[in-house]
Amino acid sequence: MVEGQNVMGRLERLTGMLRRRGVILPAFEIHGGAKGLYDFGPVGGRLRAKVQDVWRDHWLSQGDVVEISCPTVTPFAVLEASGHVAEFSDFMTVCQACNEASRADTMLEAHHPNPDALSMSELQALLDEASPPCPACGATEWSSIAAENLMFDTVIGAGSSGRAAFLRPETAQGMFTTYPAIYRHFRERLPFGAMQLGRGYRNEISPRQGMIRLREFNMAELEYFIDPEAEASHDFTPWRSTSVHLVPAEGDPFQSTIPDALDNGVILHPTVAWYMARTHDLLHALGIDLDKLRFRQHARDEMAHYALDCWDVELHGSYGWVECVGIAHRGCYDLEAHERATGQRMRAWRNYAEPKIVEIDGWTTDGAKAGPAFRALAGQVKAKVESLPADAAFPASLILENGEEAVVEPEHVRRVQRTESVAGEWFIPHVVEPAFGIDRIIWHIIDHAYQEAGDGDDLYVRMHLHHDVAPIDAAVLPLFEKDGMGEIASDLHLRLCASRGVLAVYDASGSIGRRYARADEIGVPCCLTVDHTTLEDGTVTWRERDTGEQTRLSIDEAIHRLSTRA
């Protein structure tokens, strides 16, 4: 209990600081705010950009991944094909007695093996027939069912010519809809990946817990396309001695290296294991505390029906364990769905080791004769004839799909005999998808980095951000703004800001200790102090955030150090 209060108190102080210092703040606050929407402020905006940069560089370093960017406004048909229109809809009904809204499919689970799969009218019929009691008050008077969609809908174009559309609920569909271009870019050779950083939208019923559940959020997804029959060749050497926390779908949590868990069959697919390992490294590089990271495998009934294996990365913070990354083997589900909806080829070509020699020996129709003879049925007759064995004899009587009989004479058919060499085949690639909730990751970077020292009301706050993600790289502090120290410091400040990738702040107000504290609070990794010695020999004090340690070095050295590590 006491610990719970401490966690709450810390959380309140942390969110207060984030607001006060312009890291993360409720959006549109002057108009009363809006649930589930947050601003990254002058400090947070930079933090987000740096996290995204680290994320981008990490995956591009693999060499077989490209970055794309797709619109957030997405036509209805795209999300219908992907299954989101159905998947993101809940069929709600309202109890007439107590006004409690319930999901119709959930209540009818006792009356149907899989009510989730029913259409709205089927559900309505079943609800009328079964009339289950209201879970809140026990009444059985239900309103008619209404579809609640968790996607934001909009219209492309004006008036009656407008097309229905949604704001995308995930960025992934962009990688699938551009698959043909990506396949071409990689010169038609698997495996390869495409990724995208961007915004996603979900009209959450009840956003809670600050940054954890948002209506508009930053996400980053990578789709890695593989040949399901090719043997994956991932080098796990770097992870052979790195133990991680694993929570398998069955059995107890345990610690293991990722390659061992793969060998033991806990992780089902080597490419999933590969992305788990790479994700582990990425989160470490972002400054996530590895003791507060675990991989949790989805139970079979928790996985999307098409997923073959799925592991979440959960991070522990002020809100407990929170899913921040999903690494899913999605099979061929998405590409197949778009192929089915559009008729476009969403495939890759695979050569056989040896070309296959195919003996074709069978029958087909002679169009010139069979066409006039069977007219509208000619197509069906052709299909039927081509399915006959080589030893079929004519005339033959065939029963067609619609039950009609067709008598095929010898003159209607032709024998087909040839040898074909088939070099390979088209197949739909499988996809392994690591999907990152950037806002949730940023939250945990902050949560893990935020440290309070001291006790009582006199807490000293330090954010131990990794310098790769620290919003501000350095603070330039003139000990006093006199004797020329102020001028030297402003000049240093400008030179730092002019260096690519370096952002420095200038702070001359308050005592030096107060300024160190201000910098520590938002995680500035180092402070450069211009003092009297600077006037004599041109050196400044470099003060490390985490240790408070001070060293003297020349202004040029300081600039060089910051611009090379940024």
Add this chain to the structure above:
RNA sequence: GCGCACAUGAUCUAGUGGUUAUGAUACGAGGUUCCCAACCUCGUUACCCGAGUUCGAGUCUCGGUGUGCGCACCA
């Protein structure tokens, strides 16, 4: 979406229908100070929004918005 609680400067907060709304911290200006939230002087900033009750509303009522907690929801 339902229920309960809450909403006062930048942050945290006091305030039981009646003057100019409390305090701390923070922030700004000046002073002081040769390196870790010191000190002195001065200063800026607030009753979530909208209706209502009342001679009078930060305070009471209703509605909205937001926040927290519980239930439900959570690709």
